Amino acid sequence: MNPDLVRGMCYIAASIFFVFGLKMLSSPATARKGNMVSAIGMLIAIVTALSAMAEIKWAWIIAGAGVGSVIGTLAARLVKMTSMPQMVGLFNGFGGLASLLVGWSEFHGKWAGADETQLFTMVTMFLTVLIGGVTFSGSLVAFGKLAGVIAGRPILYKGQNAFNAIILIAIAAAGVFFCTQELGQVEEARLIGVYVALVGTALMALALGVLSTIGIGGADMPVVICLLNSYSGLAACAAGFVINNNVLIVSGSLVGASGLILTNIMCKAMNRSLANVPYEQLVEPQDVNPRMEMVDVAIVIGANDVVNPAAREDENSPLWGMPVIDVDRSRTCIVLKRSLNPGFAGVDNPLFFKDNTRMLFGDAKSSVTQLVSEFKH
């Protein structure tokens, strides 16, 4: 059989694994298996890609894949449960950077060889670098904000919109210039200009990623990461157009589209964090809020912005309108917290100062353990 045909079939198989993996991931009973299915799809795609080349620079591939695997494994194993969202953000940024580098290396090869290039290839290389760059730096900012390296509060400055507009116009100008060149035909001086345009685009994309996320509060970062995840899918998809590879196009656009939808869903139902609680025992805020007056004691552990009554009461609060759990309407509310410091959104929480609220300062985990042991005695 024709090996190219077999490889094409393998790529289709990998895509099917991704589709079913995603489907299974969106249901609690099958989620973990779904992740495994999707990982098998990835393995198939990688093996197929390597089998496509008769001669391979193995040393480079093994070194690169080895270093990446070790770093990825360590990061995933060592990260604390509570730091997982920002770690996902960081991984996502690396995916965007990888797409940028793929686009750049493809360009460099064509540029150095002064290959014949089509408008289509130039456009897709440009988009790969642009989207990949925005994803990378935007994800780094999201990571920094969630990890507390960068201030969580929105960073705003004068002329922000005008500055962003200038960058966008500059990127568009660079794009028009870059995409309309035909590498095989332009003279040498202009060839350098084309390279400058692409590197300039990469730098402007990095700036754009930072500028468009820095003004968003830390509380919204999970949604931002979700949106950037969608972008990294689109970047991979654009890279697929560059190298004419279907599995990249399919998986990239699957992630791109589902990421956009998920971002939308998350905006509507924001800030439900993970906990070590059986899935069946979790309740949605809209289900529990109407019954809140009948609750004797509400205990808040490790939550802040999601129980901030300002979302209902203060129109000027940045949290205004966000769905929150109305623990302040219970008869007594006990908040376990280290200090009165504000949460990710950087806003004070009036809940802490209400008459029916008691604060129990200290590490929430040891406070709970202590309470439980006192009950037992």
Next chain:
Amino acid sequence: MELDSATIPLLFFIFVLAMLLGVELIRKVPSQLHTPLMSGSNAISGITIVGALIAAGRTESETAVTVLATLAVVFAMINVVGGYLVTDRMLKMFKGRGKQGGKS
């Protein structure tokens, strides 16, 4: 490689169908699974590893291309391996009960 005018619409065709499929697939996801799903699909976006491997492995390309592409392999591999493992750790928490899940 030269793309003819029949291939380009075909690639777009695949792109559009996959986008529509992506929208349909996750329409009804419960909020508890938002973060794991985001993380799991993030691992899939590491598929750019395929492009990186193809570019890094080519024997005929010059060193600059190989270096850039190998860097891409490193970062894409972090995305893929880390992405799948961290998603698995998250989902393990839901199983809970019997065996102890997380440390949080």
